[in-house]
Amino acid sequence: MKKYLLIFILPAFMACGKKQKEKSDDRYEDLHPIATNFFQPISSLDLEEPDADKVNLGKHLFFDTRLSGEGNISCNSCHNLKTFGVDNERFSPGDAPGTVGGRNSPTVFHAALHKMQFWDGRAADVEEQAGGPILNPLEHNIKDETQLVNRLKAVELYQDLFSKAYGDEDPITFNNLTNAIGAFERTLIPESRFDKYLEGDQSALSTDEKKGLKAFIDSGCITCHSGPALGGQMLQKFGLFHDYWKHTESEDVDLGLYDISERESEKYFFKVPGLRNIVHTAPYFHDGSVQDLDDSVRIMGKLQRNVDLSDEEVNDIVAFLGSLSSDIPEDVKQSPFEM
Numbered sequence: 001m002k003k004y005l006l007i008f009i010l011p012a013f014m015a016c017g018k019k020q021k022e023k024s025d026d027r028y029e030d031l032h033p034i035a036t037n038f039f040q041p042i043s044s045l046d047l048e049e050p051d052a053d054k055v056n057l058g059k060h061l062f063f064d065t066r067l068s069g070e071g072n073i074s075c076n077s078c079h080n081l082k083t084f085g086v087d088n089e090r091f092s093p094g095d096a097p098g099t100v101g102g103r104n105s106p107t108v109f110h111a112a113l114h115k116m117q118f119w120d121g122r123a124a125d126v127e128e129q130a131g132g133p134i135l136n137p138l139e140h141n142i143k144d145e146t147q148l149v150n151r152l153k154a155v156e157l158y159q160d161l162f163s164k165a166y167g168d169e170d171p172i173t174f175n176n177l178t179n180a181i182g183a184f185e186r187t188l189i190p191e192s193r194f195d196k197y198l199e200g201d202q203s204a205l206s207t208d209e210k211k212g213l214k215a216f217i218d219s220g221c222i223t224c225h226s227g228p229a230l231g232g233q234m235l236q237k238f239g240l241f242h243d244y245w246k247h248t249e250s251e252d253v254d255l256g257l258y259d260i261s262e263r264e265s266e267k268y269f270f271k272v273p274g275l276r277n278i279v280h281t282a283p284y285f286h287d288g289s290v291q292d293l294d295d296s297v298r299i300m301g302k303l304q305r306n307v308d309l310s311d312e313e314v315n316d317i318v319a320f321l322g323s324l325s326s327d328i329p330e331d332v333k334q335s336p337f338e339m
Contacts, residue, residue, distance in 0.1 A: 058184030212320025
């Protein structure tokens with residue numbers, strides 16, 4: 001009798017456990033419509049497909065060390081496509097020996113979704129941004145546009161690629177060069193599991209990630225980190241409630257937008273970074289002062305919201321941020337000079 005009783009009880013217990021699990025997952029059914037108020041999947045965007053010849057030219061330029069004064073670095077050196085568009089360095093080494101950039105190199109993945117470029121927002125788009133590092137003596141170290149244009153005009157490969165992309169009449173110009181790099185970067189917009197969730201696939205996120213998404217929204221992170229890129233749409237003061245360097249332990253205090261505008265009200269203003277692939281792009285902040293993502297989340301809560309996030313809240317938010325990971329195809333990562 002006991003044997004048969006056990007047989008009947010066990011399936012009932014298993015069914016009960018299954019119902020409890022389903023009930024646990026159901027806690028976040030109402031989260032999806034809330035999330036779609038703040039975020040948009042990449043599939044919802046009306047993105048123009050760049051011209052294939054321009055993209056091909058742009059990829060060659062992106063990987064070519066001839067775009068630096070001494071030929072020591074390429075765009076890919078600081079924005080390595082094999083490591084999610086960054087080099088994971090605090091500051092990136094420049095072309096000239098002993099030189100380094102003044103701010104952390106952000107990822108080029110999804111950069112085309114941003115309303116502005118550079119940490120101080122001084123460039124409007126990826127095309128304008130592409131020319132900045134090339135002419136910066138601490139980065140690519142090209143003296144002027146003419147030096148680079150003349151260098152590329154002497155290369156048979158570029159005579160052909162520029163002609164295909166921009167026509168036969170003097171196509172090798174600095175503007176066409178930056179336009180082509182921008183065209184290539186506009187293809188670096190991979191979709192994540194979070195995009196699938198926003199499209200309606202509730203199973204695309206785990207229960208922990210949904211819990212983290214709720215914590216992300218409830219904590220007010222969506223004030224700045226919203227939209228398709230989860231950021232990249234505005235300039236914001238870093239340290240709304242406290243001096244940022246006291247929490248990041250930064251070696252130097254960067255004045256941000258103030259260096260350009262010289263307006264006292266714009267001290268410590270920086271572009272809000274996008275959060276896609278954030279788990280792969282350490283170190284964090286404009287000066288790469290924080291290596292750990294958990295620490296970064298905790299610091300942001302204190303500086304921007306004036307709240308002390310609990311360990312559980314931090315862990316939940318970091319779990320959600322993991323759902324923003326996405327990668328580009330392997331062949332796109334490969335240098336055209338090595339294929």
